[in-house]
Each structure stands twice: as C-alpha cells, then as structure tokens.
Amino acid sequence: MRFNTRTPLDQDIIMKATQHVANLTKPLGSLGALEEIYVRLAGITGQLHPDIGQKAVVIMCGDHGVAAEGVSAYPQAVTGLMIHNFVKGKAAVNVLARQHGAEVRVVDVGSLLDEVPPPVLNRQVRKGTANFTEGPAMSVNEAKQATEAGMAVVRELKEQGVRLLAVGEMGIGNTTPGTAVAAALTGLDVDSLTGRGTGVSNEGFHKKQQAIRQALAIHRPDPSRPLELLARIGGLEIAGMAGCYLGAAKEGLPVVMDGLISTAAALLAVKMEPAVREVLFASHLSVEPAHAALLRELGLEPLITAGMRLGEASGAVLSFPLFDSAVGLAREMATFADLGLPNPASIT
Numbered sequence: 492m493r494f495n496t497r498t499p500l501d502q503d504i505i506m507k508a509t510q511h512v513a514n515l516t517k518p519l520g521s522l523g524a525l526e527e528i529y530v531r532l533a534g535i536t537g538q539l540h541p542d543i544g545q546k547a548v549v550i551m552c553g554d555h556g557v558a559a560e561g562v563s564a565y566p567q568a569v570t571g572l573m574i575h576n577f578v579k580g581k582a583a584v585n586v587l588a589r590q591h592g593a594e595v596r597v598v599d600v601g602s603l604l605d606e607v608p609p610p611v612l613n614r615q616v617r618k619g620t621a622n623f624t625e626g627p628a629m630s631v632n633e634a635k636q637a638t639e640a641g642m643a644v645v646r647e648l649k650e651q652g653v654r655l656l657a658v659g660e661m662g663i664g665n666t667t668p669g670t671a672v673a674a675a676l677t678g679l680d681v682d683s684l685t686g687r688g689t690g691v692s693n694e695g696f697h698k699k700q701q702a703i704r705q706a707l708a709i710h711r712p713d714p715s716r717p718l719e720l721l722a723r724i725g726g727l728e729i730a731g732m733a734g735c736y737l738g739a740a741k742e743g744l745p746v747v748m749d750g751l752i753s754t755a756a757a758l759l760a761v762k763m764e765p766a767v768r769e770v771l772f773a774s775h776l777s778v779e780p781a782h783a784a785l786l787r788e789l790g791l792e793p794l795i796t797a798g799m800r801l802g803e804a805s806g807a808v809l810s811f812p813l814f815d816s817a818v819g820l821a822r823e824m825a826t827f828a829d830l831g832l833p834n835p836a837s838i839t
C-alpha cells in the first residue's frame with residue numbers, strides 16, 4: 492500500500508529562513524535547536540514567519556492482547572479508565588494542553604470499552620489486539636483501517652485550522668509492542684532495548700523480554716514491509732499514530748512525537764512513506780531505552796530530557812512553548828541590518 496504525500500518542504504523559504512536566522516542579533520547558531528525548529532517550520536508551512544497559533548494533541552487509544560502475559564505493572568482496565576479521565580480533563584496531558592493552549596482530541600481505535608464516552612471519537616477497529624506471542628496482533632486490513640482513521644483525524648484538524656500537532660497514545664501493555672517494533676526496525680537486540688514501561692516488576696520484565704523475543708521469532712517481521720510488520724507485532728493505537736504522521740505529511744502540518752510508542756509509530760510511517768520524516772519533530776527523551784534508538788534511526792534530537800515515561804503525548808505538549816519561542820524569536824528579534832551592519836560576517 493502507498494500513502495501519497497506531497498513533498499512537504501519549500502526549499503526557497505528554507506533558504507530565506509536560514510539567511511534570516513543568521514542575520515538576527517546573536518552569535519551565529521547560538522539559539523541551537525530553536526534555530527533548526529524555526530527553519531524547518533518555515534519549510535513545512537511555506538511561511539517565513541510560520542503560523543503555529545492553533546495547536547492540537549491527538550491521543551490514540553488501544554488495548555493489547557499481550558497484556559495477558561503479565562508485561563505491565565497495571566491492569567488492562569486502566570486504558571478505559573484513562574479514556575474517561577481524558578474526557579474529564581483530569582489527566583496530565585489535559586493539564587499541559589490547557590497550560591499551552593492546545594485542543595485535546597481523544598481517538599479510540601481499539602480499546603476494550605463497550606461504550607466509548609463522547610466526545611472521544613469512536614474509531615474502534617476491534618476490541619484490543621490479539622496476543623502477538625500466539626499469532627498476529629491483527630490483520631493487515633485492520634492495521635490499514637486504524638492507519639486510515641489517524642489520517643482522517645489529522646485531515647479534519649487541519650481543515651479546522653490546526654497548525655501544530657502533538658501525537659501520543661494510551662494503551663496498557665503497549666511498551667511491549669513498541670519495543671518489538673523498535674527491535675524489528677533497528678535490528679538491535681531485545682536486551683538493550685527493553686525497559687520497565689509503567690514500572691513492571693523483575694518477574695514482569697523477564698516475561699516482557701520473553702514475549703518480545705517470542706513475537707520476533709514467530710513473526711520474523713520484515714522492515715521492508717512496514718504495514719505487515721505493524722499488523723503482526725504492533726498495535727491499533729500504533730497504527731492510528733502512524734496514520735497521524737502520514738496525514739501530517741500529506742497536509743503539510745508539523746507534528747511533534749512523544750515517547751517510545753509514538754516514535755515507533757513514526758518510524759513505521761517513515762518506512763511507509765519517507766517524506767513523513769520532513770514534518771516530524773522530537774520532543775523529549777523517554778526513559779525507555781528503545782526511544783533513544785528510534786530517535787537515532789530517525790536522525791532527530793530530543794529537545795527535553797526530563798526523565799519522563801508517561802506517554803499520552805505529555806512530553807510532546809510540554810515542548811509546545813519551545814516551538815512558540817522559536818517562531819517568536821525569528822519574528823521579533825532585530826537583525827544586524829537594523830543595527831546598521833550589513834551582515835554578521837562584517838562584525839569579525
């Protein structure tokens with residue numbers, strides 16, 4: 492399957508933005524990652540002064556059959572309970588979204604809930620994945636449906652005026668498929684990639700490594716067939732997030748990833764459609780070891796290292812003020828020309 496995306500970056504604006512940021516009244520390169528953010532936002536939006544005013548966060552939710560292996564510190568019912576918590580506006584991501592002016596869109600692509608509380612979008616493809624230590628997590632068609640649900644949500648948000656997006660997830664057990672996807676895509680060994688997720692016990696940690704190893708042995712996932720890989724060892728919310736990134740590339744919308752699971756979905760989306768890489772931004776560095784490996788593979792540096800491992804797009808939303816700062820600095824700072832100097836090189 493091909494997901495058509497347009498070529499996102501405007502090279503002419505990139506050149507102008509690079510020149511503009513070099514002419515600001517500061518030592519060359521001294522605003523570090525903020526300069527890169529600004530230039531890339533300009534390239535994606537085609538605007539020398541990018542409009543990222545209207546922001547949204549998408550939280551993809553799904554349950555996992557592999558939870559039956561005892562791989563999480565929390566019971567599976569917490570996925571549904573947290574969906575209700577998002578609706579009440581009481582989860583960490585709701586607080587951060589209020590603080591940083593972002594709308595929260597919760598999408599259920601496959602939790603175990605029989606009744607999905609409004610205004611959560613009910614896009615359940617099935618009620619949780621199958622246990623991937625026994626068979627494929629889902630069918631290729633189900634993975635495709637969940638991916639398309641993510642693409643559709645992003646299209647709607649763009650139409651509603653959203654200009655900067657954060658993507659995250661909720662799904663008890665999902666650091667297990669997240670790590671399996673990371674192992675399959677990076678080729679690194681399971682021992683070095685597996686972390687404790689929500690804080691699983693030693694016993695659970697060994698079961699988790701065992702489950703991942705077994706899944707890789709049974710399914711032999713092929714990185715050159717990302718949709719099939721996603722169906723075999725991924726998850727419904729992972730597919731939904733991959734669709735969000737594909738949608739963002741198609742719509743020319745900058746999109747901020749969160750931790751391990753959302754970054755695994757992003758690398759899958761890049762494997763499906765390489766142009767996705769151009770619209771992706773890393774926010775924080777999760778405690779999960781597989782997260783650093785995935786970011787390395789994507790060639791992206793996290794902005795924040797805060798020892799977080801929450802998920803639900805919390806790290807992504809936390810980074811929003813840095814994006815506003817990047818754009819505000821480029822818009823409001825004086826240039827050397829304003830000080831009567833032709834260009835920064837003439838100062839030395």
Ligand SMILES: O=C(O)c1ccc[n+]([C@@H]2O[C@H](COP(=O)([O-])O)[C@@H](O)[C@H]2O)c1
Nearest residue numbers: 563662664665666688689750751777802
């Ligand atoms: O984003 C991360 O890097 C991250 C790291 C650890 C845990 N999580 C969250 O915790 C849940 C998965 O953890 P677990 O232990 O149940 O696999 C899921 O809801 C994620 O949002 C998220």
Ligand SMILES: Cc1cc2nc[nH]c2cc1C
Nearest residue numbers: 565569661689801802803
């Ligand atoms: C309480 C709780 C909240 C979460 N948010 C994202 N993942 C989570 C996992 C748990 C257990």
